[in-house]
Amino acid sequence: MLIKTFASAVQGVDAQTIAVEVNAGGLVAPNKKMYHLVGLPDNAVREGFERIEAALKNNRFKIPRIKIVVNLAPADIRKAGSSYDLPIALGILGATRQLDLPDIEEFMIMGELSLDGSLRPITGALPMAIQARKERFKGLILPIQNAREAAIVNDLDVYGVENMQQAIDVLTGEGDQKPVDLNTRDEFARAREKFPQDFADVKGQEKIKRALEMAAAGGHNVILIGPPGAGKTMLARRMPTILPPLSLHEALETTKIHSVAGKLPSNASLIAVRPFRSPHHTISDVALVGGGSQPSPGEISLAHHGVLFLDELPEFKRTVLEVLRQPMEERKVTISRARLSVDYPASFMLVASMNPCPCGFYNHPDKECVCSPGVVQRYLNKISGPLLDRIDLHVEVTPVSYEMLSSRERPAESSIDIAERVVQARQIQQKRFEGSESLFCNAQMTGRMVREVCALDADGAALLKKAMERLQLSARAYDRILKVARTAADLGGSDRIKIEHLAEAIQYRSLDREDWV
Ligand SMILES: Nc1ncnc2c1ncn2[C@@H]1O[C@H](COP(=O)(O)OP(=O)(O)OP(=O)(O)O)[C@@H](O)[C@H]1O
Numbered sequence: 001m002l003i004k005t006f007a008s009a010v011q012g013v014d015a016q017t018i019a020v021e022v023n024a025g026g027l028v029a030p031n032k033k034m035y036h037l038v039g040l041p042d043n044a045v046r047e048g049f050e051r052i053e054a055a056l057k058n059n060r061f062k063i064p065r066i067k068i069v070v071n072l073a074p075a076d077i078r079k080a081g082s083s084y085d086l087p088i089a090l091g092i093l094g095a096t097r098q099l100d101l102p103d104i105e106e107f108m109i110m111g112e113l114s115l116d117g118s119l120r121p122i123t124g125a126l127p128m129a130i131q132a133r134k135e136r137f138k139g140l141i142l143p144i145q146n147a148r149e150a151a152i153v154n155d156l157d158v159y160g161v162e163n164m165q166q167a168i169d170v171l172t173g174e175g176d177q178k179p180v181d182l183n184t185r186d187e188f189a190r191a192r193e194k195f196p197q198d199f200a201d202v203k204g205q206e207k208i209k210r211a212l213e214m215a216a217a218g219g220h221n222v223i224l225i226g227p228p229g230a231g232k233t234m235l236a237r238r239m240p241t242i243l244p245p246l247s248l249h250e251a252l253e254t255t256k257i258h259s260v261a262g263k264l265p266s267n268a269s270l271i272a273v274r275p276f277r278s279p280h281h282t283i284s285d286v287a288l289v290g291g292g293s294q295p296s297p298g299e300i301s302l303a304h305h306g307v308l309f310l311d312e313l314p315e316f317k318r319t320v321l322e323v324l325r326q327p328m329e330e331r332k333v334t335i336s337r338a339r340l341s342v343d344y345p346a347s348f349m350l351v352a353s354m355n356p357c358p359c360g361f362y363n364h365p366d367k368e369c370v371c372s373p374g375v376v377q378r379y380l381n382k383i384s385g386p387l388l389d390r391i392d393l394h395v396e397v398t399p400v401s402y403e404m405l406s407s408r409e410r411p412a413e414s415s416i417d418i419a420e421r422v423v424q425a426r427q428i429q430q431k432r433f434e435g436s437e438s439l440f441c442n443a444q445m446t447g448r449m450v451r452e453v454c455a456l457d458a459d460g461a462a463l464l465k466k467a468m469e470r471l472q473l474s475a476r477a478y479d480r481i482l483k484v485a486r487t488a489a490d491l492g493g494s495d496r497i498k499i500e501h502l503a504e505a506i507q508y509r510s511l512d513r514e515d516w517v
């Protein structure tokens with residue numbers, strides 16, 4: 001008998017429906033294979049038969065000695081991973097007439113079987129659910145750990161099951177399996193919980209906080225430069241708390257990437273707060289930007305719509321930093337393989353930190369730096385010019401005094417208050433870039449755009465000229481200063497860039513000053 005059911009293959013961050021056809025019939029000659037799997041399966045899919053056989057036997061079923069052909073269609077898509085076990089097993093039960101499963105064609109089914117028939121979680125449940133709804137499937141059956149993540153999709157019955165028997169119960173209508181009940185909007189509102197950190201925890205450092213507010217308001221990449229213990233990591237960790245809240249659309253995009261990468265916690269549904277990713281400096285190119293023989297998103301995509309924090313930037317391998325450049329420009333990364341090419345979105349804000357020199361105390365107000373000038377220069381040279389070129393704000397962080405740390409004086413401003421100003425500034429930018437598909441904030445402006453919206457008056461132009469000469473700023477600082485000045489004006493609610501905005505922007509170019517080392 002021929003049975004057809006459906007499964008799903010994930011490519012990039014989208015899923016494609018795979019028909020699983022199982023035909024059982026015809027005797028098998030002794031010593032001949034009775035199980036045939038076709039349709040471009042990889043090894044993990046092939047090995048599935050051993051798991052399926054054991055799971056069926058351990059659940060009072062059997063595999064009769066007849067020829068079983070499983071076809072995964074369309075045949076030109078590579079089927080990878082172990083989550084085809086469940087649809088194939090159920091297909092075999094139907095095809096060998098051990099069970100009557102008349103509705104099986106109306107479901108999309110995914111899950112990896114253990115030998116005892118219980119199910120293990122899968123990756124990519126969210127894109128699968130999106131695809132299932134698009135194709136008007138009645139329901140989706142998948143491991144219980146992935147059910148809430150898939151149930152974010154409306155108008156689709158998502159059944160989370162613990163084992164093969166429960167999946168059978170869904171299909172036969174026996175037992176008491178019910179679809180997951182989850183209201184996407186409620187879930188989104190609930191999951192937007194408070195961050196564990198807050199800028200109110202940081203004592204003093206008002207200037208640095210202002211710089212980070214600027215970064216958040218204009219979407220500028222930022223680097224924090226300062227000695228050990230100055231609070232760089234602490235400050236950077238609080239960055240997502242002042243970014244505008246995620247929209248539901250953005251939340252879905254980010255969740256999809258985490259779903260495909262298998263990085264969603266078990267039973268999680270939506271990622272509703274901006275991600276903060278801080279990979280260690282020993283990370284490989286592939287882990288950072290994505291790829292691998294079976295492509296998977298890297299840290300830059302996991303940071304989509306959030307913050308990528310590269311702590312101790314000069315410690316990263318130069319090649320690793322080089323591969324960042326293109327995705328930073330395009331806000332996505334394209335991974336090409338012989339058979340397929342996939343895109344992973346990667347629109348993130350870069351926050352980096354570094355010590356000013358190997359000993360950490362170069363330019364320190366009280367402590368002596370023990371590095372020779374050549375060493376300091378070499379340390380800075382580890383960061384390539386083109387990468388530095390994409391960082392608008394250079395912020396020098398000096399440690400706060402003991403008195404300040406231990407003081408119980410007026411509490412610092414909390415993240416919510418800062419975020420409010422950021423949101424207002426972003427609204428101004430939204431208006432400014434209305435009608436543009438690829439521009440959302442000041443940091444993304446092209447050179448031409450900068451000249452259009454960052455006009456200076458005569459005083460401003462004179463100040464900038466003087467600053468460029470006196471501080472010996474390099475040419476690349478010019479556009480950056482104008483963009484940042486635009487953000488300062490937006491934060492101040494001013495149409496025009498005033499002298500004070502420009503003056504503030506000029507401060508944030510430490511690493512461009514030719515007297516830095
Ligand atoms: N302004 C501050 N307010 C409150 N605590 C602070 C402040 N600055 C530093 N600290 C404390 O000092 C600790 C060390 O800070 P942090 O790890 O952020 O420093 P760092 O600049 O990243 O240093 P390193 O270069 O060694 O990584 C923090 O965990 C925090 O407890």
Ligand SMILES: [Mg+2]
Nearest residue numbers: 232233234311
């Ligand atoms: Mg640190």
